[in-house]
Structure formats: structure tokens, C-alpha cells
Amino acid sequence: MLTTTAKKRTLKLGVIVLGMVSTYGWAAPPLPPHPPYLDSNITDIREGELWKMEVFIDSKLSHPFLGQLETICFVYDGLYSPPNPSQDKYKWCDVASPSFGWAGVATKEGDQVFMHNDQGKFYNGAQWELTSKDEGAGHWRLWENNFFFDLNVIFTRIGKPCRCQ
Amino acid sequence: MCDKKRPDVHQVKIPIAFGIVLALIGQSLPTNGLAAGCEGMITKTYLGGKIDEYLLPTDPADTTGYSLSYPLTDFDSTVIDRHMVHRFSNLAMAGYSIADARFEFKAKPLATTGPHSSGNDTIRLRFDFTSAVYSAYFGSGNSGNDLSAVFGAGQWGTNNSTLTPMVAAGGMVFNNANLTNFGSVASALLSGLNTHGQIYFYVQDDTAVDYAQLTLDYCPLKKPPVLTDGGNHWMLTSHQDASPAHVELNRQDLCFKYVTSSGTHQVYRWYSTVSPSWRGWARVEGDQVFMHGDYALANSKTPQHTALQWEVASEIGNQKQPSTKGYGHCVDWENNTTYGNTNMFANVRLERTGKTCPEAVEPPPANKTYVCTPKREQIKIDIDIDPAPVEKEISSISSIK
Structure with a gap:
């Protein structure tokens, strides 16, 4: 029969072993939140961070520059999707055109x-990847019923605070 | 490497009985800029009519879209006062550009006397109806770019004159090599073929056409070297x-x-x-x-x-x-x-x-x-x-x- 002290020790050891198993004995999935973050302050879900978006026409031979927006705001919005989330969720918007409503959801x-997003003239879908903490690139497609357009996109962190409505 | 060998450039079809040594004519073949061919080249031949020595019944011509108030006719027709038009169409090939073109047709004069003459007939290649990319006269009935050097003066006749050994011989084959001044329009021809994807062949109206043939070399569209164009x-x-x-x-x-x-x-x-x-x-x-x-x-x-x-x-x-x-x-x-x-x-x-x-x-x-x-x-x-x-x-x- 174990003494109380021995029971405590055994319990303590069990907790430690369990802790070790849960940490090292199981292949831990890549849990969110995933740094580097699009919005450095993920504890504030109201204020986000500003990014520049440069777009290029992917379907043209020379990928001509189409333009840039320095008004893309990412606001951290928690985990996606509980109870066993694997992704971070962000709201994003173009702060220069809040009434236009060019805004949507990003996951990471x-x-x-x-x-x-689908609040503008077209539906929009993008997929890109951070290369450094402050810069990434990928693809952007916009479409409607009988139309689509493929863009290359480069995102660069400006770092100023911003808000989406 | 799948480097397809470029086929013979001339591909001239000349009846043996009427063999004309084209080299003697002294007209150089236009290179059209890519005579050496290209990797992955594809060659296609488009034939209007049949190569049948004007055998009747006539072979249909494609006149789609051609605007002309005169009566039109088909390949092989020997009726005078009929204009021969044929459209080579659907020439564009996705992912390729037309790099070289070889054109060939066989024709013979029809009119010997009277108000009609083959000697002032025109042959034209055109993409639209405002101008021709190539134009020449068969005979000396009109001044300008005439083909009489090809077959000899008087062979196609002049206005209201009596013709000609060419009729009995069944005419002759014309092509890049012997069409007078054809080389000077080579680049315009290639450019137009790539732009329009079709071309009209037109012959006036007292000349019969057995067939017309267009052979095109297609080269794969190439992107410029992405990693070195603009500095390596x-x-x-x-x-x-x-x-x-x-x-x-x-x-x-x-x-x-x-x-x-x-x-x-x-x-x-x-x-x-x-x-x-x-x-x-x-x-x-x-x-x-x-x-x-x-x-x-x-x-x-x-x-x-x-x-x-x-x-x-x-x-x-x-x-x-x-x-x-x-x-x-x-x-x-x-x-x-x-x-x-x-x-x-x-x-x-x-x-x-x-x-x-x-x-x-x-x-x-x-x-x-x-x-x-x-x-x-x-x-x-x-x-x-x-x-x-x-x-x-x-x-x-x-x-x-």
C-alpha cells in the first residue's frame, strides 16, 4: 500500500510521463497560431496591420504590372475552425474602399x-506564401460566371496599424 | 531531341512535259526569316481544288466572305469572264506561329481573241478587300508587276491578240520562286497570315486555275529566356x-x-x-x-x-x-x-x-x-x-x- 507521499509522487510522475507522452510521444500537428503572423498583435482582434499588395497579370508573357494597393489590412480573428483548429483566421479589407466593401476572410x-471574398465586382480567391516574415508571393484569381482572371501577387508588410469595419 | 527536319522548301510541282528550269529564272526564294527551320516545327499543306489538270467537273472553291460583284467560279472552270476566288482558312495553330509559307498554283490562259483577254488578268493574295498583299499581271496587257518574265513575252497574250503556246501546254505552275517580286512581300505575308489566320487567293477572269496550294511551317511560340533576358x-x-x-x-x-x-x-x-x-x-x-x-x-x-x-x-x-x-x-x-x-x-x-x-x-x-x-x-x-x-x-x- 502506498503512502500518501508515495501516492503524490506516483501521481506527479504520472503527470510528468503523460506530459512527456503528449509532448513527445505523439506526432504533434502544426498547431495554430502560425507565425509569422500577418497581424503582429494577435491578441488584439480589432486592430490589424497594413500590407502592400502588388499584382501582375499571370497570363501575359511578361507578367505586366497591373498596379498596387498599400491599403490591405489583415486583422487576426482567432483560430479556424474550433474545436480542433489547424489554421489561423484573419479578416482582411481594403481600407481605402470600405464602402466598396472589398473585404473578406483569410486563413493561414x-x-x-x-x-x-465576394463583396466586390467579382469573386476573389488567393493563395500565397510568406517567404520572409514581411514578404510573400503567390496567386490571385478573380472570377464571375463566365469570366476569370489570374494574377500573380506579392504582399509586403507595411506594418502600420489599421482596422476593418 | 525531336528536331524535325525541315522539308524541301520548293516542293514545286511541274509536269515533266513542261519542265521549266526555275533556277534559270533567277528569282531567289524568299527565306521569310526562318529558312533554317526551328525545333519542333510542324508543316501543314492546304490544298484548294485538286491537282487534276483542270479535269471536270469543277472543284469547289471556298469564297466565304469574299465581296465581289462579278460572277465567281470554281477550280478547273474554263468559262471566260468568271473570277476565281479561294479562301485558305483556319490557318492559325494554337501555341505556334507561322514561320514560313510556300505558295503554289497552276493556271492557264483561256481567251485567245476578241474582247476578252487573259493577258491583262491579275493574280492577287489578300487578307482584306482594301488592299492586296501581293498582286501581279499574267501578261503585258496591263503595266505593272507582270509575270511575263516567267513564261516568256506574249505567252499569256495581250489584249485582243491571238494566243499562245501556253494554252496548249496547259498553263504552268507558279510559286514563291517564280512569282515576280514575291520575295518583297514575304514578311507582310507572314505577318498577315499570323494575324488573320486566313488568306484569299484571287485570279481574274479569263484564266483557269487547276489548284492552289499553301504550305506553312509552324514554329512553337517561344518565350524569351526568362532568367537572362534583362540581365543574368x-x-x-x-x-x-x-x-x-x-x-x-x-x-x-x-x-x-x-x-x-x-x-x-x-x-x-x-x-x-x-x-x-x-x-x-x-x-x-x-x-x-x-x-x-x-x-x-x-x-x-x-x-x-x-x-x-x-x-x-x-x-x-x-x-x-x-x-x-x-x-x-x-x-x-x-x-x-x-x-x-x-x-x-x-x-x-x-x-x-x-x-x-x-x-x-x-x-x-x-x-x-x-x-x-x-x-x-x-x-x-x-x-x-x-x-x-x-x-x-x-x-x-x-x-x-
């Missing part, structure tokens, strides 16, 4: 970013 | 992919030399001037770049290896605007007897500088450092990193605020 897993 | 010097910045902060690791330069194309790939050799033993091969498909290479490390007998996979994201530069950016991944490893040792998985950012690289140093000296990674100490940190680095970073996030 590792350094991969997935974005969509 | 690039800077590579690597970032530790496993680091929550994606910390910068190293900067190296890369130089590309275009070698050839292989199917859908552009093939390059690449090397670095900063790490001169680092070199290998690259292939570009679309805007994706796939690279592999090796390097030697000073004080190490073990060969080091590199593989990069990245994609051009920005506008592809040129001599005026060389800047071009690409993003992707790099992995460095070294051989061992089992699975190999990973030096680093890195994210990479590449940007063209616009500079021109010096030639690679031969033989390449060993590098002083790793390539996607800065130095051995940091590699050890990476290799020995805790298996759950994300959790560690999460626990320290509050300190970032």
Missing part, C-alpha cells in the same frame, strides 16, 4: 495564406 | 523556413546561362560568383523554375547538394526594367550512407539585379560557407532544433507584443 496554415 | 545576375536571399520569424539566413548571387529549350522547358546552367563551386542546372516551365546543383565545401570531403523550386511572381523584366522577383524554396543537404543530412530547408526570394555576370570560374574552388545557410553553427541550431518549435514560439509570443 504554416506560412501559407488562403484568401477569399 | 540574380540575388538570392534565404530565410529559415522552420523559424517562426523566418529569419534571414544568407545572401548569394546566382548567374544563369541559357543553353537550349527542351520541349516545354527552357534549360539553363547556373553558378554563383559569391560561392564559386555552387553550380548546376535550371529548367523553366512557364514561370516555374526548378534547379539542382552541387557544391564543395572547404575542409570537407562530403559533396553538398542544393535543390531550388521557385516561381516568378512579378513582372518579368527586360533591359530597360530588369527587376524581376521570384519566391520559393531551397533545400541543402549532404550525402551520408543513409538518408542524407539536411543542412537547411529555406524559403528563398530571388531578384534580378540587371547586371551581367562574369564567366564562371573554372575549375570551381571550394566554397568557404554553405549556400542557402550562412555558417555551420546556425546549421547545427537548425538540425538540433526542438521538434516542437511552434509551441516554443507560442509560449514566447507575449514578449513580442
Whole structure:
């Protein structure tokens, strides 16, 4: 029969072993939140961080520069999707056109970013990847019923605070 | 290599009984700029009518879209006062451009006397109805670009004159080589064929046409060499992919030399001037770049290896605007007897500088450092990193605020 002290020790050891198993004995999935973050302050879900978005026409031979927006705001919005989330969720918007409503949702897993919105003229879907903490690149597609357009996109962190409505 | 041999350029069909030695005519064949052919060339022949010596019934011509108030006729028709029109259509081929064109037809004069004459008849090639890309007269009945030098003065007749040995001979074959001044319109012809994808062949109205044939060489559309057009010097910045902060690791330069194309790939050799033993091969498909290479490390007998996979994201530069950016991944490893040792998985950012690289140093000296990674100490940190680095970073996030 174990003494109380021995029971405590055994319990303590069990907790430690359990802790070790849960930490090292199981293949831990890549849990969110996933740094580097699009919005450095993930504890504030109201204020986000500003990014520049440069777009290029992917379907043209020379990928001509189409333009840039320095007004893309990412606001951290928690984990996606509980109870066993694998991704971070962000709101994103173009702060220069809040009334236009160009805004949507972004999720992030590792350094991969997935974005969509359907509040503008077209549906938008993007997939890009952070190369450094402050810069990444990928693809952006916009479409409607009988139309689509493929863009290359480069995102660069500006770092100023911003808010989406 | 699937280098298709270019077929014989002339392909002139001349009846033996009427063999004319075209070389004696002294008209050089227009090269149309790509006489040497191209890799992956495809040749197609489009035939209007049949090669049947004007055998009746007539062979139908395609007059779709042609606007003419005069009565039209088909191949082989020997009725006078009828205009022969045929459209060569659907000439465009996706992914290819027309690089060379060879045109050929057989015709004979019809009118011998009276108000009608073959001697002032015109042959034209045209893309639209405002102008002809090529125009010539068969005889000397009209002044201008006439073909009488081809078959001899008077052979096609003049207005209201009596004709001609050409009638009895069944006419003759005309082609690139003997059509007077055809070479001067070669580039306009090629350009128009690529633009319009069709062309009208037109012969006036007292001349019979047995057939008309257009043979086109198609070359695959080629992108300019993505990695060297606008400067072959690039800077590579690597970032530790496993680091929550994606910390910068190293900067190296890369130089590309275009070698050839292989199917859908552009093939390059690449090397670095900063790490001169680092070199290998690259292939570009679309805007994706796939690279592999090796390097030697000073004080190490073990060969080091590199593989990069990245994609051009920005506008592809040129001599005026060389800047071009690409993003992707790099992995460095070294051989061992089992699975190999990973030096680093890195994210990479590449940007063209616009500079021109010096030639690679031969033989390449060993590098002083790793390539996607800065130095051995940091590699050890990476290799020995805790298996759950994300959790560690999460626990320290509050300190970032």
C-alpha cells in the first residue's frame, strides 16, 4: 500500500510521463497560431496591420504590372475552425474602399495564406506564401460566371496599424 | 531531341512535259526569316481544288466572305469572264506561329481573241478587300508587276491578240520562286497570315486555275529566356523556413546561362560568383523554375547538394526594367550512407539585379560557407532544433507584443 507521499509522487510522475507522452510521444500537428503572423498583435482582434499588395497579370508573357494597393489590412480573428483548429483566421479589407466593401476572410496554415471574398465586382480567391516574415508571393484569381482572371501577387508588410469595419 | 527536319522548301510541282528550269529564272526564294527551320516545327499543306489538270467537273472553291460583284467560279472552270476566288482558312495553330509559307498554283490562259483577254488578268493574295498583299499581271496587257518574265513575252497574250503556246501546254505552275517580286512581300505575308489566320487567293477572269496550294511551317511560340533576358545576375536571399520569424539566413548571387529549350522547358546552367563551386542546372516551365546543383565545401570531403523550386511572381523584366522577383524554396543537404543530412530547408526570394555576370570560374574552388545557410553553427541550431518549435514560439509570443 502506498503512502500518501508515495501516492503524490506516483501521481506527479504520472503527470510528468503523460506530459512527456503528449509532448513527445505523439506526432504533434502544426498547431495554430502560425507565425509569422500577418497581424503582429494577435491578441488584439480589432486592430490589424497594413500590407502592400502588388499584382501582375499571370497570363501575359511578361507578367505586366497591373498596379498596387498599400491599403490591405489583415486583422487576426482567432483560430479556424474550433474545436480542433489547424489554421489561423484573419479578416482582411481594403481600407481605402470600405464602402466598396472589398473585404473578406483569410486563413493561414504554416506560412501559407488562403484568401477569399465576394463583396466586390467579382469573386476573389488567393493563395500565397510568406517567404520572409514581411514578404510573400503567390496567386490571385478573380472570377464571375463566365469570366476569370489570374494574377500573380506579392504582399509586403507595411506594418502600420489599421482596422476593418 | 525531336528536331524535325525541315522539308524541301520548293516542293514545286511541274509536269515533266513542261519542265521549266526555275533556277534559270533567277528569282531567289524568299527565306521569310526562318529558312533554317526551328525545333519542333510542324508543316501543314492546304490544298484548294485538286491537282487534276483542270479535269471536270469543277472543284469547289471556298469564297466565304469574299465581296465581289462579278460572277465567281470554281477550280478547273474554263468559262471566260468568271473570277476565281479561294479562301485558305483556319490557318492559325494554337501555341505556334507561322514561320514560313510556300505558295503554289497552276493556271492557264483561256481567251485567245476578241474582247476578252487573259493577258491583262491579275493574280492577287489578300487578307482584306482594301488592299492586296501581293498582286501581279499574267501578261503585258496591263503595266505593272507582270509575270511575263516567267513564261516568256506574249505567252499569256495581250489584249485582243491571238494566243499562245501556253494554252496548249496547259498553263504552268507558279510559286514563291517564280512569282515576280514575291520575295518583297514575304514578311507582310507572314505577318498577315499570323494575324488573320486566313488568306484569299484571287485570279481574274479569263484564266483557269487547276489548284492552289499553301504550305506553312509552324514554329512553337517561344518565350524569351526568362532568367537572362534583362540581365543574368540574380540575388538570392534565404530565410529559415522552420523559424517562426523566418529569419534571414544568407545572401548569394546566382548567374544563369541559357543553353537550349527542351520541349516545354527552357534549360539553363547556373553558378554563383559569391560561392564559386555552387553550380548546376535550371529548367523553366512557364514561370516555374526548378534547379539542382552541387557544391564543395572547404575542409570537407562530403559533396553538398542544393535543390531550388521557385516561381516568378512579378513582372518579368527586360533591359530597360530588369527587376524581376521570384519566391520559393531551397533545400541543402549532404550525402551520408543513409538518408542524407539536411543542412537547411529555406524559403528563398530571388531578384534580378540587371547586371551581367562574369564567366564562371573554372575549375570551381571550394566554397568557404554553405549556400542557402550562412555558417555551420546556425546549421547545427537548425538540425538540433526542438521538434516542437511552434509551441516554443507560442509560449514566447507575449514578449513580442
